Amino acid sequence: MSTTSKQTYVRTKPHLNIGTMGHVDHGKTTLTAAITKVLSERGTGGAYVPADRIDRAPEEAARGITINIAHVEYETDTRHYAHVDMPGHADFIKNMVTGAAQIDGAILVVSALDGVMPQTAEHVLLARQVGVDHIVVALNKADAGDPELTDLVELEVRELLSAHGYPGDTTPVVRVSGLRALAGDPRWTAAIEALLDAVDIYVPTPVRHTGAPFLLPVENVLTITGRGTVVTGAIERGTVRVGDRVEVPGTDVATVVTGVETFGKSMESAEAGDNVALLLRGVARDAVRRGHVVAAPGSVVPRRCFTARVYVLPAAEGGRRTPVSTGYRPQFYLRTADVVGAVDLGAAAVARPGDTVTMTVELGRAVPLEPGLGFAIREGGRTVGAGTVTTVLP
Ligand SMILES: Nc1nc2c(ncn2[C@@H]2O[C@H](COP(=O)(O)OP(=O)(O)OP(=O)(O)O)[C@@H](O)[C@H]2O)c(=O)[nH]1
Numbered sequence: 037m038s039t040t041s042k043q044t045y046v047r048t049k050p051h052l053n054i055g056t057m058g059h060v061d062h063g064k065t066t067l068t069a070a071i072t073k074v075l076s077e078r079g080t081g082g083a084y085v086p087a088d089r090i091d092r093a094p095e096e097a098a099r100g101i102t103i104n105i106a107h108v109e110y111e112t113d114t115r116h117y118a119h120v121d122m123p124g125h126a127d128f129i130k131n132m133v134t135g136a137a138q139i140d141g142a143i144l145v146v147s148a149l150d151g152v153m154p155q156t157a158e159h160v161l162l163a164r165q166v167g168v169d170h171i172v173v174a175l176n177k178a179d180a181g182d183p184e185l186t187d188l189v190e191l192e193v194r195e196l197l198s199a200h201g202y203p204g205d206t207t208p209v210v211r212v213s214g215l216r217a218l219a220g221d222p223r224w225t226a227a228i229e230a231l232l233d234a235v236d237i238y239v240p241t242p243v244r245h246t247g248a249p250f251l252l253p254v255e256n257v258l259t260i261t262g263r264g265t266v267v268t269g270a271i272e273r274g275t276v277r278v279g280d281r282v283e284v285p286g287t288d289v290a291t292v293v294t295g296v297e298t299f300g301k302s303m304e305s306a307e308a309g310d311n312v313a314l315l316l317r318g319v320a321r322d323a324v325r326r327g328h329v330v331a332a333p334g335s336v337v338p339r340r341c342f343t344a345r346v347y348v349l350p351a352a353e354g355g356r357r358t359p360v361s362t363g364y365r366p367q368f369y370l371r372t373a374d375v376v377g378a379v380d381l382g383a384a385a386v387a388r389p390g391d392t393v394t395m396t397v398e399l400g401r402a403v404p405l406e407p408g409l410g411f412a413i414r415e416g417g418r419t420v421g422a423g424t425v426t427t428v429l430p
């Protein structure tokens with residue numbers, strides 16, 4: 037949010053959130069920059085964002101805040117995209133498991149020179165766990181790869197996808213060179229266009245819950261000098277417009293939205309799926325944190341206890357080797373919140389890796405809960421379980 041008057045975002049196309057994933061150095065950021073360059077030159081919408089601004093936007097450095105999720109926007113002929121490029125593996129995991137990224141589809145970047153690497157596999161597994169149903173593959177660095185080796189890498193990626201329950205045989209795999217496309221090489225510019233066509237066609241437009249009461253999981257909070265406190269994130273459901281009353285359940289914040297923006301453009305009305313910044317009237321910077329939600333008044337009550345169905349990941353999927361038992365206290369990632377919780381397995385008392393069990397959880401602090409809410413369980417830096425809330429307890 038800047039202090040000057042600005043452009044307005046006019047919604048003419050469906051909006052989708054997508055993200056790049058893949059092993060370190062396989063070219064995610066270069067590819068992201070190349071996409072913005074090719075599309076800005078095509079003129080459908082969105083500006084070119086160079087790679088060094090994606091990895092670390094200058095305003096983040098200037099404000100001294102940690103924004104570990106970088107969004108860029110662009111438009112194809114049929115869609116408006118917000119594209120998230122996670123700067124590192126740890127940030128990727130955190131944003132994916134907390135649902136902060138809220139992506140509708142992913143571009144899996146695999147270097148044609150190196151093939152499937154450990155983080156390639158880990159990201160595919162995680163995408164499956166958090167419910168990303170559509171993946172398009174960019175076989176990057178195809179400019180430098182031997183075509184026959186690239187064929188082998190393609191087979192390897194298709195197998196990886198199939199092994200994790202994706203349709204590996206029919207997933208679009210496009211050979212690209214982010215680097216050469218950035219240099220304006222027509223062959224590779226065309227390859228970026230082909231990749232975007234694949235995304236347009238293969239990733240369906242999600243159904244948005246625009247009729248439900250407004251809810252925004254808070255991803256970041258920042259202060260704009262002279263204007264006040266701004267919260268950012270992707271709207272989970274409902275719509276919001278300037279003048280709407282909102283609250284932050286679990287705090288005494290009840291206020292009015294005085295500004296709604298997306299990518300620096302003001303919006304009349306934002307809806308489920310949109311990545312927004314909301315300016316909140318008269319709210320102190322430290323009154324709102326990542327993990328809170330901003331919601332329509334009275335629509336959400338934070339709670340500490342719930343029952344859930346939980347899949348305890350086996351070691352082969354990155355999970356534990358040993359069973360968990362009643363009294364286990366891992367971290368629960370619910371929306372953008374990260375909270376410790378105590379597990380009660382009832383009569384079963386233990387759950388082995390690979391089991392799907394019912395458990396009762398008592399969180400260390402209250403967060404908004406509802407049946408159907410998905411969450412991840414993490415311990416010592418890895419995901420050990422994935423679950424869904426079945427009942428919220430009083
Ligand atoms: N030959 C070739 N090199 C590339 C291509 N794309 C990226 N590179 C190089 O690969 C290196 C890594 O590129 P990045 O875009 O930073 O990779 P990344 O996946 O974002 O890396 P992390 O964010 O650190 O995980 C850089 O030196 C790039 O110049 C490509 O299409 N062809």
Ligand SMILES: [Mg+2]
Nearest residue numbers: 064065091123
């Ligand atoms: Mg990068």
